[in-house]
Amino acid sequence: MELYRKVEKKAKRESMSSAAIIREAVAQYLEKEGEKEIDWxxxxxxKLVGIIKDGPTDLSVNHDYYLYGMKKKKKHQRCQK
Incomplete structure (x- = not known):
């Protein structure tokens, strides 16, 4: 409710509709978000991807085992060669 009152107050102060204030705010937000895109x-x-040539072939499934010593999981049927 507080946010709504602030929008209404700004709209009145700037002689705009509440919808126009909201559209403007969303447009500014989306513009800022676009600037935050990661340059992969x-x-x-x-750049570290592929740097290790040898290692466990089940790392994606058993990362908890390798990091924390938890019990190993079985590979999924489709993942087995």
Whole structure:
């Protein structure tokens, strides 16, 4: 309710409709979000992909085992070769 009152107050002060104030705010928000897109090509972590040639073949399934020593999971039927 407080947010609604603030929008109404701003709309009145600027001689605009509440809908116009909301559209403007959403447009500004989306513009800022677009600026935050990640440049994967230059991301230092992304550049690490493929750096390790040998290692466990079940790492994606058993990462908890390798990181924390938890019980290993069985590979899914489709993942077995």
């Amino acid at each position: 090509e230059n991301d230092p972590i992304f």
